[in-house]
Amino acid sequence: MAEKLLEIRKLTTGFITEKGMVKATDQISIAVDKGQTVCLVGESGSGKSVTSLAIMRLIDYAGGMILEGNINFHGQDLAAKTQEEMRVIRGNKIAMIFQDPMSTLNPVFTIGDQIAESLQLHQNKNAKEAAEMAVGLLKLVGIPAPEIRAKQYPHELSGGMSQRVVIAIALACNPELLIADEPTTALDVTVQAQILDLLRKLQAELGMSILLITHDMGVAAEIADRIAVMYAGAIVEEGTVEEIFDHPSHPYTIGLLQSIPGFEGGRGGELYTIKGTIPPIGQLPTGCRFHPRCPHAMEVCSMKEPPDFMITDDHRAACWLFQGKPVQADNKDEVRQA
Amino acid sequence: MSIGQSQLPTDSLKVEQGLPAAELKRPPGPWVILWKKFSHNPYAMSGLFVLLFFIIVAILAPVLTKYKPDAIDMMFPNLKPGAEGHLLGTDELGRDILTRLLYSARISLSIGFTVAFASVVVGSIVGAISGYFGGWVDTIFMRIVDVTNSVPTLFLNILVLAIFGSEVKYMILILALTSWMSIARLVRGNFLQLREMQYVEAARAIGVSNWGIIFRHLLRNASFPIIVNATLMVGGAILSESALSYLGLGIQSPATSWGLMLSNAQEFMLIDPLQAVYPGLCILLVVLAVNFIGDGIRDGLDPRQQVTKSRRRLDKWRKNYSKSGN
Amino acid sequence: MTEYLIRRVLQSVLVIFLITIVTFLLIHAAPGGPTQVMLSPGLSPEIFKQQAHNLGLDKPIYIQYIRWIGDLLQGDLGYTFKNHLAVSDLLLPRIGNTFILMGAAWLVSLIIAIPWGIYNSTKVYGLSDQSASFISYIGFAMPTFWFGILLQQWFSLKLDWFPLSDMHTRGKEGDIGDLFMHLVLPITVLALGFLVSYMKYARASMLEVLDQDYIRTARAKGVKERKVIFHHALRNALIPIITVLGMDLPILVGGAALTESVFNWPGMGRLYVQMATQREYSVLMAITIVTAVMVVLGNLLADILYAVVDPRVKLSKQGGKAA
Numbered sequence: 001m002a003e004k005l006l007e008i009r010k011l012t013t014g015f016i017t018e019k020g021m022v023k024a025t026d027q028i029s030i031a032v033d034k035g036q037t038v039c040l041v042g043e044s045g046s047g048k049s050v051t052s053l054a055i056m057r058l059i060d061y062a063g064g065m066i067l068e069g070n071i072n073f074h075g076q077d078l079a080a081k082t083q084e085e086m087r088v089i090r091g092n093k094i095a096m097i098f099q100d101p102m103s104t105l106n107p108v109f110t111i112g113d114q115i116a117e118s119l120q121l122h123q124n125k126n127a128k129e130a131a132e133m134a135v136g137l138l139k140l141v142g143i144p145a146p147e148i149r150a151k152q153y154p155h156e157l158s159g160g161m162s163q164r165v166v167i168a169i170a171l172a173c174n175p176e177l178l179i180a181d182e183p184t185t186a187l188d189v190t191v192q193a194q195i196l197d198l199l200r201k202l203q204a205e206l207g208m209s210i211l212l213i214t215h216d217m218g219v220a221a222e223i224a225d226r227i228a229v230m231y232a233g234a235i236v237e238e239g240t241v242e243e244i245f246d247h248p249s250h251p252y253t254i255g256l257l258q259s260i261p262g263f264e265g266g267r268g269g270e271l272y273t274i275k276g277t278i279p280p281i282g283q284l285p286t287g288c289r290f291h292p293r294c295p296h297a298m299e300v301c302s303m304k305e306p307p308d309f310m311i312t313d314d315h316r317a318a319c320w321l322f323q324g325k326p327v328q329a330d331n332k333d334e335v336r337q338a
Numbered sequence: 339m340s341i342g343q344s345q346l347p348t349d350s351l352k353v354e355q356g357l358p359a360a361e362l363k364r365p366p367g368p369w370v371i372l373w374k375k376f377s378h379n380p381y382a383m384s385g386l387f388v389l390l391f392f393i394i395v396a397i398l399a400p401v402l403t404k405y406k407p408d409a410i411d412m413m414f415p416n417l418k419p420g421a422e423g424h425l426l427g428t429d430e431l432g433r434d435i436l437t438r439l440l441y442s443a444r445i446s447l448s449i450g451f452t453v454a455f456a457s458v459v460v461g462s463i464v465g466a467i468s469g470y471f472g473g474w475v476d477t478i479f480m481r482i483v484d485v486t487n488s489v490p491t492l493f494l495n496i497l498v499l500a501i502f503g504s505e506v507k508y509m510i511l512i513l514a515l516t517s518w519m520s521i522a523r524l525v526r527g528n529f530l531q532l533r534e535m536q537y538v539e540a541a542r543a544i545g546v547s548n549w550g551i552i553f554r555h556l557l558r559n560a561s562f563p564i565i566v567n568a569t570l571m572v573g574g575a576i577l578s579e580s581a582l583s584y585l586g587l588g589i590q591s592p593a594t595s596w597g598l599m600l601s602n603a604q605e606f607m608l609i610d611p612l613q614a615v616y617p618g619l620c621i622l623l624v625v626l627a628v629n630f631i632g633d634g635i636r637d638g639l640d641p642r643q644q645v646t647k648s649r650r651r652l653d654k655w656r657k658n659y660s661k662s663g664n
Numbered sequence: 665m666t667e668y669l670i671r672r673v674l675q676s677v678l679v680i681f682l683i684t685i686v687t688f689l690l691i692h693a694a695p696g697g698p699t700q701v702m703l704s705p706g707l708s709p710e711i712f713k714q715q716a717h718n719l720g721l722d723k724p725i726y727i728q729y730i731r732w733i734g735d736l737l738q739g740d741l742g743y744t745f746k747n748h749l750a751v752s753d754l755l756l757p758r759i760g761n762t763f764i765l766m767g768a769a770w771l772v773s774l775i776i777a778i779p780w781g782i783y784n785s786t787k788v789y790g791l792s793d794q795s796a797s798f799i800s801y802i803g804f805a806m807p808t809f810w811f812g813i814l815l816q817q818w819f820s821l822k823l824d825w826f827p828l829s830d831m832h833t834r835g836k837e838g839d840i841g842d843l844f845m846h847l848v849l850p851i852t853v854l855a856l857g858f859l860v861s862y863m864k865y866a867r868a869s870m871l872e873v874l875d876q877d878y879i880r881t882a883r884a885k886g887v888k889e890r891k892v893i894f895h896h897a898l899r900n901a902l903i904p905i906i907t908v909l910g911m912d913l914p915i916l917v918g919g920a921a922l923t924e925s926v927f928n929w930p931g932m933g934r935l936y937v938q939m940a941t942q943r944e945y946s947v948l949m950a951i952t953i954v955t956a957v958m959v960v961l962g963n964l965l966a967d968i969l970y971a972v973v974d975p976r977v978k979l980s981k982q983g984g985k986a987a
Contacts, residue, residue, distance in 0.1 A: 098881065103877040105878055106896055108900055108973065118885045166881075169885065484675075488960050491914065491918060493936060577807055581922055584925075600810055604816075611822075614810070615814070629805055
C-alpha cells in the first residue's frame with residue numbers, strides 16, 4: 001500500500017454564530033496517499049471548503065475553529081500547530097488554489113511579484129532569482145510570453161489565464177500536497193477542461209498529491225483516484241473512483257450520479273433531482289442527516305446516526321441500508337446531536 | 339459505467355418523507371422588526387430618552403421657568419450657580435442661564451427638525467427625478483453636487499447669511515439648501531436601480547403614470563434609508579446652527595441659542611468658566627442622542643447586522659471549544 | 665492615463681467656472697442688489713449713482729461678470745469697499761497661516777488615525793476599537809468651537825501651559841518655538857475632527873479588504889500576518905481612503921475657519937467670518953474662489969494618487985475609475 005501523505009481523522013470544525021457553536025464538519029476522516037488525487041464531492045454548504053480551510057488552518061481567519069480530530073501530515077498533527085508553525089508549511093509543503101481566480105489575485109501587485117513572493121518566503125531566493133523562477137513557472141503552467149505576462153497586473157488577464165497564474169503560485173515551492181477548491185467552477189467549459197488537463201499533467205510531472213474539492217461528479221470522474229462524498233458536514237460514502245461510479249451505495253451518491261446529464265443511469269433523458277435542500281449548518285435533523293430527503297428512509301434513520309459500513313475493503317458508506325450486510329468497521333460514537 | 343448493478347432498487351424513489359414543516363406564521367412587518375431591534379439597543383434607547391427629554395423641556399419652557407430668556411436684571415449679574423432663584427446662575431446681564439438654555443433648546447431643535455424635513459422633501463424630489471428620468475435633469479443635478487462639494491458648506495452658509503441677513507428663515511433655507519444633496523444622492527441611486535427593474539415596464543404597460551411609480555417606489559423602497567439619513571441630518575443642522583450663531587451670523591440677540599450663549603461665554607471666560615460648559619454640553623447631548631437614534635434605526639434595518647456577542651464571550655467560546663486555540 | 669488626467673483637469677476648470685458664476689449671482693441677488701450692499705446707505709442719490717457708475721454697477725450683469733472674471737484671471741481680486749485695500753494683499757498672508765494650521769492638523773490626524781484604524785480593523789471590538797468608537801461618537805457630536813473654548817479654559821487660563829489665542833506673542837514674530845506653542849491647542853481641536861472620520865474610513869476600508877479572497881491567498885502562501893496586513897491589505901485599503909481624503913477637503917477648510925475664529929488665528933477662515941459681518945463682498949468672493957481652487961486641486965491630486973496606487977485605473981481609457 002502506498003505511503004499516506006495526509007490523514008484526517010475525525011475532524012470536527014465549527015463556527016460561532018448567534019445560536020452558539022455550530023458544527024460545519026462532523027467527524028470526517030479521509031486519507032490522501034502520495035501521488036494520489038482524492039476528490040471531495042458535495043453540494044455547496046456540505047462543508048467541503050471548510051475542510052480544505054481546516055487543513056491549511058486558514059479556518060482560524062475565517063472565524064471558525066477545529067474542535068476535535070487530527071490532521072496528520074507527514075506524521076505531524078497540523079491541528080495542533082500554531083499559526084507560526086503553519087506558516088512554514090503553507091505555500092511550501094501544502095499549497096492551495098481557490099475557486100474564483102479573478103478575486104484570488106491581489107489587484108495591485110504584478111503577477112510576477114505574486115509568484116516570486118512564495119519563493120522568497122520559503123526558498124530564500126533573492127528578488128532577482130525569484131523573478132526569473134516566476135517566469136519559468138508561468139511557462140510551466142502554459143502561459144505564452146511569460147516574460148511580458150510577469151510584469152502585468154491581474155486585471156489584464158482572462159479568467160483561465162488567472163487560474164493558471166494561481167496554479168503557478170501554488171506550485172512555486174514544489175508542494176507535496178495541492179488543495180484545489182473548485183478550481184474550475186468559475187471558468188468557461190472549454191477552459192475548465194484545459195485547467196483539469198494542466199493539473200493532471202503537472203501532477204504526473206511533479207509527483208504531488210491533489211485534494212480536489214468540487215460539486216461536480218463529472219470533474220471527479222475525470223481526475224480522481226478516490227472519491228469522498230460529503231453531505232451536510234459528514235462523509236457519507238468514500239471509495240475508489242471505480243467503486244463509487246460502478247457500485248454507488250449511499251442513496252445520496254446515487255442521487256448525485258443520476259443528476260448528471262447524459263449519465264447512463266439517468267432515467268430516459270429526464271434529469272433527476274434530489275428533492276429538498278441541504279439543511280443549513282446548525283439545523284441538522286436527528287438520526288441520519290440525509291433521511292428527510294432519502295427515498296429509502298427507514299424508521300431507524302430518523303433515530304440513530306448511521307456508522308460507516310464497509311461495502312468492500314476499500315469502500316465505505318454511512319447508511320443503515322448496509323447494516324449487517326458486509327463487515328461493519330470503525331464504529332462512530334453514539335448518536336451525536338450537532 | 340452504470341449504476342445498474344447498484345445494491346439499491348431504484349424504483350422505490352417515490353417514498354415520501356416529508357420535510358419538517360416550515361412555520362407558516364405571517365412574518366412581522368418591517369416596523370415591528372425595527373422596533374424590536376431598536377428597543378434592544380441600549381444606545382439607541384438612551385438616545386431616544388435624551389431627545390424626548392429635551393423636546394419636552396423645550397415645549398414646557400415657559401412653564402418650567404418664571405423668567406424670560408431676554409429679561410435683563412442688572413441687579414444680579416454673574417451670579418454663581420446655585421444662587422437663590424437661579425439654579426445655574428446668571429450671565430453678565432443678569433439673565434437666568436437655565437432659562438436661556440431651555441429657550442435655546444426650542445430654537446436648536448426646531449431648526450434641526452425643520453432643516454432635516456426640508457432636506458428630505460427637496461432631496462427626494464430631485465433625487466427621484468434625476469434618477470428616474472436621467473438626462474439633463476441628472477446632468478444639472480450632478481453639476482450642482484460638484485459645485486457644492488467644492489466649496490465648504492460653512493462658507494456658503496456664511497455668504498448667504500451675510501447677503502440676506504441673519505434671520506432664522508434664511509438660516510433654515512440655506513442649511514436645507516446645503517444638506518439635501520446626500521438624500522438626493524441616496525434616492526437617485528435607488529431610482530437608478532429601479533429603472534432597470536422589470537416591474538416598472540409592467541407598471542407602465544398597464545398605464546400607471548411615472549409619478550405614480552416614483553411615489554410608490556419612494557415610499558416602499560427608499561423610506562427607511564431616508565429616515566436614517568434624515569435623523570443624522572438633524573444633528574448636523576443643530577451643529578451648523580450653533581456654529582453660525584457662535585460666529586455671530588446666526589441667531590441674534592435678544593433671541594437665544596446655545597451657539598450664541600457660547601460666543602457670549604467665551605468673552606466672560608475669566609469671570610465664569612462654567613457658563614461655557616452648559617450650552618456645549620446641551621449641544622453634545624442632543625446631537626449624540628440623535629446620532630444614536632439614527633445608528634439604532636440603521637442597525638435595526640440591516641438584516642445582516644446581528645447582535646454582536648461581546649469580545650469576552652467570544653474568547654470564552656474559543657477557549658472552551660477550540661482545539662487549535664489561537 | 666494622460667487622457668484621464670486631461671479629462672479631470674477640464675472637469676475641474678468647469679467646476680471652478682460654475683463656482684464663480686454661482687458666487688457672483690448670489691451677491692447680485694442680494695435684496696436691493698449689489699449697489700445697496702456695496703455702498704453706504706447714507707449717500708445722497710447723486711453721489712450714490714456716481715459711485716455706482718464708477719464701480720461699473722450700472723452695467724448689465726453679464727458685462728459686470730466678464731469684467732470681474734477678467735480682472736480675476738489677471739490676479740486682480742478687487743478692493744475692499746472700506747479703506748480700499750487690495751484684496752490680494754489682505755488675503756495672501758492669511759492663506760499661508762491657514763496652510764500652517766490646516767496642514768499641521770491634517771498630518772497629526774493622519775499619523776494617528778490611519779495606523780489606529782488599521783490596528784482596530786485587525787482587532788474588531790477589542791478595547792482599542794471600542795475606545796476609538798467612543799471617541800468617534802463624541803467627536804462627531806461635539807461642536808468644534810466648544811471643544812476649543814474648553815481647551816482654552818483648561819490649558820490656557822487655568823494651567824497656563826499654552827497661550828490663549830493668536831499666532832504669535834507680540835514681539836516674537838519669527839520665533840518658531842513661540843509659534844509651536846500657539847499651534848498646540850488649535851491643532852488639537854482641528855485634528856480631533858479629522859481624526860474621527862479618517863479613523864472610521866481606515867478601519868472600514870481595511871475590514872473590507874481583509875475579507876477579500878486575495879488576502880486568503882496571501883495567507884495560503886505562508887505570508888506572515890504582519891506582512892499580510894501592511895503589504896497585501898494596506899495598499900488596497902489606501903485606494904478608497906485617498907479618494908475620501910480628497911472629498912473631505914471642504915469640511916477641513918470649514919473646520920479650520922471655526923477653529924481660527926475660536927483661537928483668533930489670522931487665517932483665511934477667520935478673515936472670511938470677519939468680512940462677512942462687514943459685508944465686504946469682494947473679499948468673500950475671493951476667498952470662496954481661492955478655497956474652491958484649493959479643493960478642486962486637492963481632488964485632482966487625490967485622483968492622480970489614486971491612479972498611481974491602483975494599476976486598474978491606467979487602463980480605463982474612459983477616465984472612469986475601474987473600481
